[in-house]
Amino acid sequence: MKPDLRQAWENNVLIGDGAMGTFLYQMGFPVGISYEELNLTAPEVIMDVHRRYVEVGAQVLESNTFSANFDKLSKYGLETKVEEINRAGVRIARDAAGPDGYVLGAVGSIRGGKRTNVSTKRLKIYFEQQIAALLAEGVDGILLESFYDVEELSIALSRVRKLSDLPVICQFAVEDVARTLDGYTMTEALHILQQEGADVIGFNCRTGPNGMMRAVESLGDQLGVPVSVFPNAGVADYVDGEVRYTATPEYFGTMALRFADLGVRIVGGCCGTTPEHIKEISKALTGYVPNPIDKNRVLASPAPRVVYEHTNDNVEDDREPTIVDLVKQRHTVIVELDPPRDLDINKFMLGAEALKKAGCDALTLADNSLAVTRMSNMALGYLIQDQTGMRPLIHIACRDRNLIGTQSHLMGFDALGIDHVLAVTGDPAKFGDLPGSSSVYDLTSFEIIRMIKQLNDGIAFSGKPLKQKANFVVGAAFNPNVKHLDKAVQRLEKKIAAGADYIMTQPVYDPKLISSIKEATAHLDMPIFLGIMPLASGRNAEYLHNEVPGIQLSEEVRARMVGLEGEEGRAMGVTIAKELIDEAMKHFNGIYIMTPFMFYGMSVELTEYVWKRSGREVTPLFRS
Template structure:
């Protein structure tokens, strides 16, 4: 653009109007949902060109390319990963045709993580950013704008990958879930200084929040000298109005707020989701003839280090106790009805027998049961037993998961087992949705984030949680080495102990010990007594993750009722004697609410402990 100063100079000296939303505006015009806007640069370039033209005519002085999601990872969802370079080049060409000598063209690079759980490969993301930026630069943009980064860590990686490729200006915008802070817990003051250090010419805010919330955030932020400020707010918050999801802010309101953003020293003002050419027209009118306002940073009070309070646990957790002595966890699932009288009696007897924790599954086999959080709290209060509740990835979205964990913390239930959860189609409500916002690795990491006093969204909490997190391990697989590698990933994610699926023979005990002996966390070996021959047949042939050896199957053959349960207990005692040669952690699973079976097995363990201790004392 020979008739205008280069973009860096224009941003440093002037006050510029950016453009508005691309994708949401296209959808408002009737583009089918499910079509990725970036691909339209190839299939319908006339549509993209028309949007750019409308924004130019509305007064936009900077046009962003239609490339927010034009990276390999996102395009792969549509089978377009082989067209990364072509989509980016064509998008630049479209914007350039419209801009001519009237506007600058900046290449838009969006966050790849884009609001998902922050679990990503640095090496892969670096390659993706480098690939997209290279295509945009080759096509001839005037600069680059990095947008909608919730996490400063990911934005830093993008800057590190892109800055060495060009001397053109790079603007870097974060998006906030909480006003004034990134999802990974950094204040905007920290984030802006960090972005400048890593090569950003400009920094700012875009998406998620409206103009007033962005203004509020900037009022409390120290902006480094020389850093160009930008703001691309949404048209307010998205809400349901008359049966439709809409953005509330009118174009007139948007223009009014543009003047307020200018007072904060913002040099580039445009719009993000929900904005239209009419919003940008009002911004351009509001800023017409005005000069930029020098940034006047607030004088922030000296911050005292605020350390989230940690409540001290009065009793050792199972993960702590098992390192010193034999520790018994008994699974006793919540009832499927509303009567808890029998359940509480069983919990009381298990506690009297000497269990260290009663663990309650989270709607096991996708079958509806009483809330394990509510029942665990009642058990703790009325029997004194220590509850250890399971949490599945299946039943709650991330909002519900954090809320559930916060509730457990408030109730003093701080020992949990994180599991994936059986799919709903196998349960008693097969039409229910399986959520699975995250997998078990992600959820373990996020629980540990709560232990650091940081919410899932990155918001500091006034207290640190104190969850001890267990993870599940199924040794009854054909390729146990692959299962162990998966288990090691759970340990890396932050698991504190392991609970295995039940095993039914001595050889399996030894094998589990051998493959887990080098893990840095304790293992609780699973044992579930059989209740009948039919029960053994079902477990072996129909229940995933369980194998019953032939000798055990023959021992149970023909047995039923109390006689079968006695045989199941005796078999389990033999397994326990073998297990105690290798493991201090025992995980007993109560079948069909037959708690007397696991109570007797717990007494067997405690009796053996006493005999072993007496033998040691007599030798001394």
């Protein structure tokens, strides 16, 4: 009879299997399908992959269930088959492993590095449902792999320990050895998991053998539990529409010996690895006798969990006042000027100069609003700052950039000294001028606010230290033009909880609604900039009311604009806007004026009107 897993890795270095997903891709199965569904629709294919690994020396097989949870399967309409798919995955792996092999029920991260896209309550339900199915089919242990933060991995581990005392392997997906996404050093993270019942702690995915070697070495002589490693086959390359990996099987064999010498007890492969890679690992470790695990070694005690306080404590007291500082003291005006849709910036810069003279406190630039392609607001923001001295306030949409691009974009803002941003979801790409482009939405508006404020703590999206702290002042968008204002305020409260410093509303066209907004948000200790967008014509009014999301005009305003075009229409638009400003200034210090169709003269007039109504002489704060 074979020993149980705990005995097996106590005395030996076990050989794990290699990749399933990328191997299926190499076999011709396309990206975009559920590879886990193949447990039901093509079990012979999954069996073939498992057997290939067993034939070259794999002793431990992972069930083909990495993404077989309710959340992931629901994307393919398979959420009702969680138990069926997981149990089938275990049966196939068990048949392939034979009497001497071990089968681990594979459970992957659900959040995938997005810390709040699935609630803690849902995580517990989804993990428990999947793990119960794996246990019911008789696995030898559970493998929790490709996790990015301690919080989610702890949740999954707690579900296993609620249901079973079988061995549990916990693996982080690491870019480097610094910290997890939620701010723990690796030794702190591993200590926590050991205390919560993990039997083996290790690393998989995201990096090749060299990066994983550094991760193991970072633990030094603190290893008091077995360690596992399942590296990728090096860095992925994208050539002629195909993903390729370059690390050779021979290299994996060499690195396997080095891992074993460091005390690693399970060595396998992740993305890009094949049976050839596992064959070389097996050859290299044949007859290898590991040193006993020193169970008296204890990992470093964990530091208190990192909490991002959303403060800019590295900012000197004599810094230039932020928009938030100003609006707490007096009426403050932000004006939006859309970047051009062509390469001519002359009119845009003339508008910026005119608004500077009018005394606007910040010029805000949308990020391809309505999904229409416009010039980079980062470039124009820098030009405004450099050539006029005005403060640029830049919108950043979740639509156009993945996590990599978003952090890179924000790091660029920081380097340019642009520190005021407005986080928005962004209109779907398919409704813009390039409908064939993709909407990314790696982040929600809540998450992007939280991640930007994390940069203020000097921590990258990946959890890696950034050597210094950013100083972003982050705004959040608020749409009050809804049927149930209370529900919109509840959504706003979540953005404030995520770290928003101020609020900018969609344009409002009803004085009564302005009063209602004040009443509904009175409990919030948060500056609000009330949106005012002067109408340019009767047709513009009808278009905004009927076709643009988040904008509603009152019947009275629509009636006043009917049939008005050209200068006559703009004059009435400014008149209506002034009436709205009168009401807004009773309740809010912040006024957010949106310029229609580059008619910046309208915004100049309204800005000057705010100063006239407030009795303030125009001495705007400009950067030197």
